Amino acid sequence: MPEGLVTFPKATISRFPLYFRALTEYYHQNIALVSSEEMAQKVGVTPSQLRKDLSYFGSLGIRGAGYDVAYLLSKIKVILGMDRKRRLAIIGAGKLGLALAGYSGLKQHGLEVSALFDTDQAKWGPINEQLMVFPLTELAAQRERLGLEIAVITVPKAAAQKVATLAVAAGFSALWNFAPVRLEVPPEIIVQYEDIVVGILTLSHHLARKLGT
Amino acid sequence: MPEGLVTFPKATISRFPLYFRALTEYYHQNIALVSSEEMAQKVGVTPSQLRKDLSYFGSLGIRGAGYDVAYLLSKIKVILGMDRKRRLAIIGAGKLGLALAGYSGLKQHGLEVSALFDTDQAKWGPINEQLMVFPLTELAAQRERLGLEIAVITVPKAAAQKVATLAVAAGFSALWNFAPVRLEVPPEIIVQYEDIVVGILTLSHHLARKLGT
DNA sequence: TAGATTGTTAATCGATTAACAATC
DNA sequence: TAGATTGTTAATCGATTAACAATC
Numbered sequence: 001m002p003e004g005l006v007t008f009p010k011a012t013i014s015r016f017p018l019y020f021r022a023l024t025e026y027y028h029q030n031i032a033l034v035s036s037e038e039m040a041q042k043v044g045v046t047p048s049q050l051r052k053d054l055s056y057f058g059s060l061g062i063r064g065a066g067y068d069v070a071y072l073l074s075k076i077k078v079i080l081g082m083d084r085k086r087r088l089a090i091i092g093a094g095k096l097g098l099a100l101a102g103y104s105g106l107k108q109h110g111l112e113v114s115a116l117f118d119t120d121q122a123k124w125g126p127i128n129e130q131l132m133v134f135p136l137t138e139l140a141a142q143r144e145r146l147g148l149e150i151a152v153i154t155v156p157k158a159a160a161q162k163v164a165t166l167a168v169a170a171g172f173s174a175l176w177n178f179a180p181v182r183l184e185v186p187p188e189i190i191v192q193y194e195d196i197v198v199g200i201l202t203l204s205h206h207l208a209r210k211l212g213t
Numbered sequence: 214m215p216e217g218l219v220t221f222p223k224a225t226i227s228r229f230p231l232y233f234r235a236l237t238e239y240y241h242q243n244i245a246l247v248s249s250e251e252m253a254q255k256v257g258v259t260p261s262q263l264r265k266d267l268s269y270f271g272s273l274g275i276r277g278a279g280y281d282v283a284y285l286l287s288k289i290k291v292i293l294g295m296d297r298k299r300r301l302a303i304i305g306a307g308k309l310g311l312a313l314a315g316y317s318g319l320k321q322h323g324l325e326v327s328a329l330f331d332t333d334q335a336k337w338g339p340i341n342e343q344l345m346v347f348p349l350t351e352l353a354a355q356r357e358r359l360g361l362e363i364a365v366i367t368v369p370k371a372a373a374q375k376v377a378t379l380a381v382a383a384g385f386s387a388l389w390n391f392a393p394v395r396l397e398v399p400p401e402i403i404v405q406y407e408d409i410v411v412g413i414l415t416l417s418h419h420l421a422r423k424l425g426t
Numbered sequence: 427t428a429g430a431t432t433g434t435t436a437a438t439c440g441a442t443t444a445a446c447a448a449t450c
Numbered sequence: 451t452a453g454a455t456t457g458t459t460a461a462t463c464g465a466t467t468a469a470c471a472a473t474c
Contacts, residue, residue: 007422009441010415017414021393035455044395047455048443055457063456064450080414081421099312105393105410111417150416174420176413180234180318182257190423192416194409197318200389201230201293202223203363203405204324207387208294209220210403222465248431260431261467268433276432277474 012053016080017109018043019050023073035066082110089148089172091163092155093118093133096178100152101131114146136163140170153177164191225266229293230322231256232263236286248279295323302361302385304376305368306331306346309391313365314344327359349376353383366390 022042026034036047043050054060054067060075061067077083088106090097093116100106101113116133118124123133134142142148151167153160153175160179167175174190177183183191235255239247249260256263267273267280273288274280290296301319303310306329313319314326329346331337336346347355355361364380366373366388373392380388387403390396396404 011441013415013418014411016418017408017411020414037455042395046443048445049441051455051457052442059457061456062450063448064454066455078421079418081417082414083421086417086420095312095315099308102308103409106413109410109414111413149420150413173424174416176416182255188423190416190419192412194412195230196316196407197322198227198230199405199407200319200324200363201233201295201322202226203387203389203403204294204299205226205229205292206403207299207362208291208296210401211386224465250431259467261469262465264431264433265466272433274432275474276472277430279431 008056012056015043015045015049015053016076018045019053020073020076020080020082020109023069023076026069027073032069033062033066034069036061039067077110080109084110086111086150087114087146087148088112088150088152088176089114089139089143089146089167090116090152090154091118091136091139091167092116092153092159093120093123093127094154094156097152097154098127100154101127111150113152114148115142117142136166139166143170143172148172150174150176153179153183155179157181221269225269228256228258228262228266229289231258232266233286233289233293233295233322236282236289239282240286245282246275246279247282249274252280290323293322297323299324299363300327300359300361301325301363301365301389302327302352302356302359302380303329303365303367304331304349304352304380305329305366305372306333306336306340307367307369310365310367311340313367314340324363326365327361328355330355349379352379356383356385361385363387363389366392366396368392370394 022039036050040047040050057075057079060072088111090101090113097116101116106113113131116131117136117139118133119136124135126132149172151172153163155163157179160177160181161183164175164177164183164185168185168189175183175185176192176194178194180195180197185191235252249263253260253263270288270292273285301324303314303326310329314329319326326344329344330349330352331346332349337348339345364385366376368376370392373390373394374396377388377396377398381398381402388396388398389405389407391407393408393410398404
C-alpha cells in the first residue's frame, strides 16, 4: 500500500474521527473484533466505504473475521496525529475562546488548550488552575516556552487577518480559524476553517425547500 | 432553469453562506455591481464555480456587466431560507448551549434563539431580558407558543437520542445536532450534524503528515 | 459596433458503490 | 473444508473546471 508523499481523499480523512469514536466505544465495551458492516451501520456509512477508507492506509483488517478494535484504534490515532499531544493557543479570550478552552471534546482527542492570548489588558491573568490569558505580544515567546503548535483564531472578523499574520510570524504552522474570512498566509501554513453558520444555513435551505418557506 | 422538486449539489449549497457574506460586505461598501472574478477571488473559489453555483438558481447576472449586488443578495436570502426569521430552541443549557445563545452570528443570518430547555431545575428561569430556560417538559407547549422551528441539541452524547425523539414528538421538523452521535429519526426530519472535532483532527492529520508527526 | 462577462456545454477529475476474488 | 469477511477492481455517480457561444 502507498506510503510517503501520497495524499488521501479529503472526505476519507473527515470520516476518521467518526471511526475513532465508534472504536473507542467498542473498546470500552470490551468488544475485541468488529465487522465493517457493524461499524459502518453505527457511524452511518456503507460497509464498502468504510473498507475503502481504511484500505488507503494498509491492510488493517482480518479477512473472514473483521477488524481488531484495539489495533485499528491505534492505527487511526497515528493517522489523525493523535499519537502525541497537540498544544493549542487560543487567540481571542472572548466568549467563543473561553467556551473552546473549557470544551472537554478537545482533550478527549489529545488536543490541549495550553494558553490564551488577548490584546485586552482586562482579560490578562489566570482563568483557572492550569490556564492563563497572556498579552498578545507574548505569543512568540510563549509558543516556544509551552510548545504550542496550533493557533486557534477566535477574534472578531476585522482582526483575524492581522492575528493570522502575527501567528505565522510567531512560528505557528497551523491555524484553526473561527472568523468568517479567508486568510492570506504562506502556502506551507495549514489552515482549517470552522464555520458553524454554514451548517445551520444549509439546514435552513432544506427547511425552506421542503416546507415551501 | 429548473424549479420544483429539483435538488442541488450539497457542495453548492454550502458555498452560498460565503457568497452571502461577501455580498453583504459589497452592499455596505455601496458597491452595486461585482464580477464573478472579483467575488470568487474574495471567497476563495474559481469564477467558473461561482457562476455554475448561481446558475442552478436561474440567470442571476447581467452578461457583460456582472452581478447586481442588491438583487443577488435578495435571491440568496430566499435560497437559504433567510427571507423570514427562523426561531431556534436550544435543548441543553450547558456551556455550549449558552455560548450559542449569545452568539451574534446567528441573528446576523436571520436565526433567532427564542428559548432554551433543560431538565435541571437549577437552570430554569430567565438568563437575560429576552431569554428563558424552560423545563424540558414544556418543549411542545413552548414550541407552539413561540413558533419554534429548529431544535438545537446541545446535551451530552448519552442524552442526545432521547432528546431528539422528544423534539420530533414535540413537532420540530429540523434538528441541529452538536452531540457526537448519529440520530435515529423519521426520514422527513431534517438533521444537520455539527462536529467541531472533525475540523481540528483533519488539521492534526495534515500536521502529522507534513511535519512527520 | 467592440468589449466585457455571463450562462452553459463538454471534458476532466474525484469520490462512492457494487461485486467478487483473495484469504482468514 | 465451508463459511465469513476483507481488500480491491471496475462501474457509476457527482462535482469541478475550462472553454466559448450568447448577449449585455
